[in-house]
Amino acid sequence: MGNGWHGKLLRVNLNEKSCTTEALNMDWAAAYIGGRGLATKYLTEEVDPATDALGIDNKLIFATGPLTGTYGAANGRYMVVTKSPLTGTVACSNSGGYFPCELKYSGFDMIIVEGKAATPLYLKIHNQQAELVDAGHLWGKTTDETEDLIRAEFHGDAKVACIGPAGENQVRFACIINDKHRAAGRSGVGTVMGSKNLKAIAVRGTGGVTAASPTGFREAARETLKMLRQHPVTGEGLPALGTAILVNIINQSGALPTNNSQFGTFDKAEDISGERLVQTYLKRNKGCMGCVIACGRVTKLTDARFTGKGEGPEYETLWSLGATCGISDMAAIVKANYLCDEYGMDTITIGSTVACAMELFQRGLITEAEVGMPLNFGDSDAMVKLVEMTGKGEGFGKKIGLGSYRLADSYGVPELSMSVKKQEFPAYDGRAIQGMGLEYATSNRGACHVRGYLVSPEILGLPEKLDPQAIEGKAAWAKAFQDVTALVDSAGVCLFTTFSIGVPQVTKLLNAITGSTCSDDQMMVAGDRIWNMERLFNLKAGISPAQDTLPKRILSEPLPDGPMKGVVSRLPEMLPDYYSVRGWDVQGIPTTEKLQTLGLA
Amino acid sequence: MLRLQFYGLLRLMLSGKEALDLPWQEGDTVGRILEKFQAVETIPLTHKLISEQGILHAGTIILLNRRNILHLDKLDTPVRDGDVLALFPPGAGG
Numbered sequence: 001m002g003n004g005w006h007g008k009l010l011r012v013n014l015n016e017k018s019c020t021t022e023a024l025n026m027d028w029a030a031a032y033i034g035g036r037g038l039a040t041k042y043l044t045e046e047v048d049p050a051t052d053a054l055g056i057d058n059k060l061i062f063a064t065g066p067l068t069g070t071y072g073a074a075n076g077r078y079m080v081v082t083k084s085p086l087t088g089t090v091a092c093s094n095s096g097g098y099f100p101c102e103l104k105y106s107g108f109d110m111i112i113v114e115g116k117a118a119t120p121l122y123l124k125i126h127n128q129q130a131e132l133v134d135a136g137h138l139w140g141k142t143t144d145e146t147e148d149l150i151r152a153e154f155h156g157d158a159k160v161a162c163i164g165p166a167g168e169n170q171v172r173f174a175c176i177i178n179d180k181h182r183a184a185g186r187s188g189v190g191t192v193m194g195s196k197n198l199k200a201i202a203v204r205g206t207g208g209v210t211a212a213s214p215t216g217f218r219e220a221a222r223e224t225l226k227m228l229r230q231h232p233v234t235g236e237g238l239p240a241l242g243t244a245i246l247v248n249i250i251n252q253s254g255a256l257p258t259n260n261s262q263f264g265t266f267d268k269a270e271d272i273s274g275e276r277l278v279q280t281y282l283k284r285n286k287g288c289m290g291c292v293i294a295c296g297r298v299t300k301l302t303d304a305r306f307t308g309k310g311e312g313p314e315y316e317t318l319w320s321l322g323a324t325c326g327i328s329d330m331a332a333i334v335k336a337n338y339l340c341d342e343y344g345m346d347t348i349t350i351g352s353t354v355a356c357a358m359e360l361f362q363r364g365l366i367t368e369a370e371v372g373m374p375l376n377f378g379d380s381d382a383m384v385k386l387v388e389m390t391g392k393g394e395g396f397g398k399k400i401g402l403g404s405y406r407l408a409d410s411y412g413v414p415e416l417s418m419s420v421k422k423q424e425f426p427a428y429d430g431r432a433i434q435g436m437g438l439e440y441a442t443s444n445r446g447a448c449h450v451r452g453y454l455v456s457p458e459i460l461g462l463p464e465k466l467d468p469q470a471i472e473g474k475a476a477w478a479k480a481f482q483d484v485t486a487l488v489d490s491a492g493v494c495l496f497t498t499f500s501i502g503v504p505q506v507t508k509l510l511n512a513i514t515g516s517t518c519s520d521d522q523m524m525v526a527g528d529r530i531w532n533m534e535r536l537f538n539l540k541a542g543i544s545p546a547q548d549t550l551p552k553r554i555l556s557e558p559l560p561d562g563p564m565k566g567v568v569s570r571l572p573e574m575l576p577d578y579y580s581v582r583g584w585d586v587q588g589i590p591t592t593e594k595l596q597t598l599g600l601a
Numbered sequence: 602m603l604r605l606q607f608y609g610l611l612r613l614m615l616s617g618k619e620a621l622d623l624p625w626q627e628g629d630t631v632g633r634i635l636e637k638f639q640a641v642e643t644i645p646l647t648h649k650l651i652s653e654q655g656i657l658h659a660g661t662i663i664l665l666n667r668r669n670i671l672h673l674d675k676l677d678t679p680v681r682d683g684d685v686l687a688l689f690p691p692g693a694g695g
Contacts, residue, residue, distance in 0.1 A: 231691075232649070232658055232659075232660060232690065232691035233660050233691045233692060233693045236610060236690075236691075237609060237610060237660075237690065237691050237692035237693060238692070238693065238694065240609075240610055240613060241609055241610070241613075241692060242694065243693075243694025243695060244694070245608075245609050245692035245693070245694060246692070246693070246694045246695075248608050248609075248687075248689070249608070249662060249689055249692065252664055252667055252687050253664070253667070253669075254667065270619075274609075275608065275609070275612050275613075278613065279617060295694070314694070315694045315695070316695075449695050450695060453695050455695070456693065459662075460660055460662065460691075460692075460693050461659065461660055461661070461662065461669075461671060462659060462660050462691075462693065463659070465669070465671040465672075467672055495695065496693070496694075496695070499660075499693045562667070563666075563667035563668060
């Protein structure tokens with residue numbers, strides 16, 4: 001009888017080119033659930049938060065949850081945890097596909113990578129047999145080329161997570177791509193991998209995952225499957241239109257940041273919508289391993305100017321390479337999305353950084369000569385060219401590769417970066433959706449939508465409809481969503497399941513797989529524990545609570561258009577409530593009493 | 602006249618039709634307009650928005666001139682000549 005765990009982690013030391021197996025700390029697994037929570041616990045124990053994110057002492061942790069690789073929901077997730085070179089905060093980026101389950105089936109629950117290789121290497125794992133091998137021939141290759149080459153020389157069924165040229169070139173927001181199109185996308189986890197001269201991890205695993213209560217798990221899994229299939233969002237909306245369904249919803253709601261957040265609506269949103277994607281380049285939908293939702297978009301370009309095939313774009317990408325750059329050219333967005341996957345770059349940050357550069361150009365702060373071309377809002381050819389230059393580390397692309405905060409700061413106008421803690425907003429205006437503004441300001445990895453998706457209640461009406469302009473109670477909602485997300489991530493379950501299932505179902509699945517007997521409240525406490533642990537890491541890293549804020553534009557420039565015309569973020573009114581609800585002092589520091597209740601002091 | 606805009610699954614079910622103009626009468630509400638809409642279409646459609654009992658599904662978004670009717674009078678919200686109703690069956694992402 002198992003408990004969702006193999007009880008083993010693989011420690012990879014790149015200095016010594018060694019791979020050793022260690023017992024997983026099961027006490028920590030119980031307290032921090034797994035994945036994001038457990039990996040962050042290891043990070044806090046082994047890495048000085050003040051260390052240089054791109055230095056030899058930072059570590060890179062690939063972690064599964066106890067539910068990763070099981071059936072019954074969308075349980076194919078893994079997380080990459082490290083210190084971020086973009087934000088200086090803790091980083092945790094989450095990805096699906098097939099690699100996460102294969103890692104679990106190899107017999108390892110987690111991989112900790114430490115040190116730095118003298119020359120490029122990649123890690124091969126075949127059912128608990130791990131070795132580091134030369135990757136000199138892979139260096140400089142795109143992610144799809146890398147995966148094909150590794151599968152040809154290692155194993156035809158191997159699953160691969162790798163960096164592209166952007167990670168090698170130390171683009172600050174490089175991601176780790178697995179299964180060619182799935183990204184551990186945000187915060188520069190691929191940059192850290194590149195700094196260590198680690199090109200890829202390739203896994204072949206033929207094992208499985210066993211449950212503490214096989215019958216209990218089977219029952220919980222069947223229930224979950226039924227709930228996901230019967231809910232209109234996970235059973236119909238996401239399979240048919242994917243996340244791109246949001247373009248028109250958010251635009252009509254007046255919350256689609258346009259031209260670097262100078263506006264809240266985009267008059268050409270229809271041209272970059274999910275509905276339009278279905279009519280143009282969508283070939284079919286696709287799921288991660290064992291997922292019944294299948295929100296992925298398999299696409300192929302048939303445009304005269306651009307060629308290629310791949311997956312996506314997702315909603316966030318349609319916005320970042322579209323509306324916030326003033327671009328309505330769907331083919332160009334799809335092409336740039338492919339380039340981001342091939343070079344290994346976060347589409348949200350690069351699109352937002354191009355948008356920031358466009359505003360710098362609009363204001364005359366950068367010139368055509370400097371960029372090498374005009375850079376007007378709406379210029380899709382320039383956007384595609386800049387994406388490619390960034391991936392290759394060429395010309396002005398080197399500046400784009402710094403991210404929007406460092407770019408804008410270098411011209412003396414950091415306030416033109418639409419970011420929090422140096423990480424760019426995703427596709428929702430923090431003025432139009434007050435809770436999201438609070439969420440951006442307080443997210444432990446900088447501005448982010450998958451740390452507490454208050455769009456769900458404030459716009460979508462799930463689990464209930466909240467007024468997006470109300471601020472009363474939003475602090476408690478933000479905390480609850482942040483804690484639930486920490487729990488779900490750590491379990492190894494896709495966040496999209498939470499549109500259909502709630503904490504009780506997650507609890508049921510976790511108890512059945514691990515043998516625990518936790519209540520829903522105890523699970524929520526685990527989420528709270530993980531959130532506070534991340535906060536403590538950031539404080540020790542020198543990330544002051546003064547950074548729990550938003551750009552001046554969001555705080556003091558009223559939205560000039562759309563149904564939310566005239567509003568600004570009311571963050572200053574919500575933040576004290578948030579600190580109070582969290583059990584932190586008025587300065588935003590977790591109190592000793594609070595930490596004691598969580599077992600963190 | 603009153604304009605209906607179709608999004609998400611509704612548009613796919615309507616073979617790409619983006620909008621439809623319907624005649625408006627004094628006393629019309631959002632719910633009454635949905636009944637009129639269903640009456641002129643040949644396939645069942647409004648069940649994607651509301652239940653058989655006439656209750657909005659969780660996640661259905663209906664915007665009247667870009668304001669969510671959940672913050673107005675829901676299906677009883679009065680409509681006027683020239684209004685625009687945007688219909689979104691439940692959908693989500695992130």
